[in-house]
Amino acid sequence: xxxxPFLISSTIGILLINLLFKNEKSPNVxxxxxxxxxxxxxxxxxxxxxxxxxxxxxxxxxxMAAHGIILSVLLIQQWFISRTTPFTFSLPxxxxxxxxxxxxxxxxxxxxxxxxxxxxxxxxxAWQVWNFKAKFLLLAGEQWQNLFSPQLWRSSPHYPLLxxxxxxxGWLWTPKATNITPLTTSxxxxxxxxxxxxxxxxxxxKNIFSLLPGLLFLTxxxxxxxxxxxYCDIVLSFYLLASIIALCQTQKQQHSPWALSAxxxxxxxxxxxxxxxxxTLIISFLVVSLPxxxxxxxxxxxxxxxxxxxxLGLTIASLPTLAFNVIYSPxxxxxxxxxxxxxxxxxxxxxxxxxxxLLAELxxxxxxxxxxxxxLGFIIGGKKLWDKNTIITAGFLLLYLSVxxxxxxxxxxFEIKWWLSVSLHRILFSLLPLFLxxxxxxxxNKNNRS
Amino acid sequence: MLKVQSLVYPMNxxxxxxxxxxxxxHIFLVTASLVLIFNLFTLSQQTIKMxxxxxxxxxxxxxxxxxxxxxxxxxxxxxxYYTDKxxxxxxxxxxFAQAQLILAPTILDLxxxxxxxxxxxxxxxxxxxxxxxxxxxxxxxANQYGIILARNPNVSTFHKADTNKTFDPSQHQQIP
Numbered sequence: 001x002x003x004x005p006f007l008i009s010s011t012i013g014i015l016l017i018n019l020l021f022k023n024e025k026s027p028n029v030x031x032x033x034x035x036x037x038x039x040x041x042x043x044x045x046x047x048x049x050x051x052x053x054x055x056x057x058x059x060x061x062x063x064m065a066a067h068g069i070i071l072s073v074l075l076i077q078q079w080f081i082s083r084t085t086p087f088t089f090s091l092p093x094x095x096x097x098x099x100x101x102x103x104x105x106x107x108x109x110x111x112x113x114x115x116x117x118x119x120x121x122x123x124x125x126a127w128q129v130w131n132f133k134a135k136f137l138l139l140a141g142e143q144w145q146n147l148f149s150p151q152l153w154r155s156s157p158h159y160p161l162l163x164x165x166x167x168x169x170g171w172l173w174t175p176k177a178t179n180i181t182p183l184t185t186s187x188x189x190x191x192x193x194x195x196x197x198x199x200x201x202x203x204x205x206k207n208i209f210s211l212l213p214g215l216l217f218l219t220x221x222x223x224x225x226x227x228x229x230x231y232c233d234i235v236l237s238f239y240l241l242a243s244i245i246a247l248c249q250t251q252k253q254q255h256s257p258w259a260l261s262a263x264x265x266x267x268x269x270x271x272x273x274x275x276x277x278x279x280t281l282i283i284s285f286l287v288v289s290l291p292x293x294x295x296x297x298x299x300x301x302x303x304x305x306x307x308x309x310x311x312l313g314l315t316i317a318s319l320p321t322l323a324f325n326v327i328y329s330p331x332x333x334x335x336x337x338x339x340x341x342x343x344x345x346x347x348x349x350x351x352x353x354x355x356x357x358l359l360a361e362l363x364x365x366x367x368x369x370x371x372x373x374x375x376l377g378f379i380i381g382g383k384k385l386w387d388k389n390t391i392i393t394a395g396f397l398l399l400y401l402s403v404x405x406x407x408x409x410x411x412x413x414f415e416i417k418w419w420l421s422v423s424l425h426r427i428l429f430s431l432l433p434l435f436l437x438x439x440x441x442x443x444x445n446k447n448n449r450s
Numbered sequence: 451m452l453k454v455q456s457l458v459y460p461m462n463x464x465x466x467x468x469x470x471x472x473x474x475x476h477i478f479l480v481t482a483s484l485v486l487i488f489n490l491f492t493l494s495q496q497t498i499k500m501x502x503x504x505x506x507x508x509x510x511x512x513x514x515x516x517x518x519x520x521x522x523x524x525x526x527x528x529x530x531y532y533t534d535k536x537x538x539x540x541x542x543x544x545x546f547a548q549a550q551l552i553l554a555p556t557i558l559d560l561x562x563x564x565x566x567x568x569x570x571x572x573x574x575x576x577x578x579x580x581x582x583x584x585x586x587x588x589x590x591x592a593n594q595y596g597i598i599l600a601r602n603p604n605v606s607t608f609h610k611a612d613t614n615k616t617f618d619p620s621q622h623q624q625i626p
Contacts, residue, residue: 115497216482
């Protein structure tokens with residue numbers, strides 16, 4: 001029964017993706033499946049949230065019924081689609097390349113499971129924040145809003161609920177709230193992130209080396225550990241990468257379903273963590289400014305119609321984020337504006353420390369030289385990394401990093417050294433797949449290759 | 451001279467062709483593949499090492515020390531959690547955080563004894579009992595880890611989580 005909720009969510013997501021694309025300019029089966037699972041889990045999380053929003057408590061039967069209805073509607077739709085365009089699913093042909101790739105993926109999966117089982121209850125934030133929230137939501141009944149009590153400041157009451165709600169959905173199918181469900185979620189998102197990275201690059205380049213960045217990401221021991229600690233960073237990483245990939249595909253293929261998918265995925269992203277909300281706002285800013293930028297440069301890569309579709313998807317998927325922030329969230333209680341505070345001012349020294357810490361973190365051995373590899377990619381790629389195909393990824397990363405560094409500087413609530421030591425590596429971890437996508441995408445792309 | 455050139459020429463084209471084929475992108479991909487091999491090697495080494503460690507030192511979850519106590523709490527939305535341990539210490543802070551997870555959805559109000567039920571997690575049972583007597587509370591349940599659940603008869607109603615309370619972490623750190 002542990003697997004049942006994940007299977008239901010995945011089926012809903014895959015059918016939805018299938019409905020959106022209808023085999024027309026359809027992405028490869030791996031990319032479609034992975035995006036489908038991501039969408040499905042996001043939908044399940046939101047349906048669970050609506051139980052709290054509309055009934056002021058968790059009603060398992062209502063959530064299951066909502067899933068059942070959506071699944072039935074999508075299955076009927078699929079039946080209609082398959083009458084005109086038969087549903088096809090082709091497995092890759094047997095070759096040494098495919099076999100060795102599958103073997104490598106299996107090895108990585110074994111390592112992830114093994115690593116997860118070493119710490120079945122996850123890391124510090126798993127028991128203090130994410131799994132605690134999930135258990136609270138599952139058992140508190142009508143008193144679930146006590147979760148936002150300031151007394152629980154250690155559990156960051158202002159953090160959004162996408163991951164805890166996925167776990168609540170999972171626990172509805174088990175007799176007890178055991179640690180197996182959050183562990184499964186964690187491993188699933190780790191695999192999905194690596195898989196998404198590789199399948200998106202395969203979609204762009206059809207190069208066997210597309211598998212490399214996904215494997216590189218999941219085989220660094222530190223990343224392998226962090227991905228299975230049941231934190232929300234891997235979930236944030238997945239939805240961030242998925243949103244950007246969908247936007248890049250919109251720009252490249254001029255295909256509306258990608259724009260709608262990007263909007264939906266960005267909406268889910270905003271419900272992961274406060275950083276996710278910042279990322280969503282930056283993505284939205286880019287989407288709105290791209291048609292204007294295109295008009296100026298006489299490019300028609302990203303039309304106004306695509307921007308509208310993106311905003312439609314975003315509006316649908318970010319309703320829980322809006323409700324959460326307006327109705328429930330007690331707000332960030334750990335914020336002091338260093339620009340106005342006389343007691344805790346944002347000093348030049350603070351900024352210098354943040355920059356030094358960032359550089360020290362990037363060259364830390366725990367990353368196994370991945371940032372140096374990316375630097376090599378930057379040097380080799382040169383201008384390719386800054387052309388119109390990569391403008392979304394590059395633009396997003398530059399804006400996002402600037403905002404994050406500015407936040408570290410302005411919010412002087414925490415002592416900077418301690419704060420950076422506990423959070424910066426996780427921000428870099430969640431951005432790493434996107435950096436890999438940017439660099440590998442530029443170098444593997446056939447149109448770009450020398 | 452012409453003969454020499456014709457002998458050398460095919461070799462040069464082969465070399466040039468090889469060099470053109472081996473682009474800068476290939477240098478990057480070969481480096482990345484080497485990093486992957488290194489990753490796989492270290493990951494397997496660390497996994498084997500960790501598996502050996504787990505054989506000698508089994509995994510422990512400090513929150514397990516609070517298992518079963520929820521049955522005595524009924525549906526109390528909030529109880530007191532008294533400790534004389536220093537929560538700046540990693541182990542004590544971890545135990546408190548894990549206790550909160552195990553006893554959820556009951557909120558543990560750290561070092562606030564103005565609740566009907568109070569959990570005592572002290573450095574010694576003697577220190578816990580002394581505090582219980584000081585408060586005029588009654589010990590209800592104790593387990594082998596020295597965790598004591600007590601009832602304070604002076605407080606008969608549950609203190610609901612006050613969502614309007616302003617945030618002051620120092621207030622939660624102090625022993626009343």
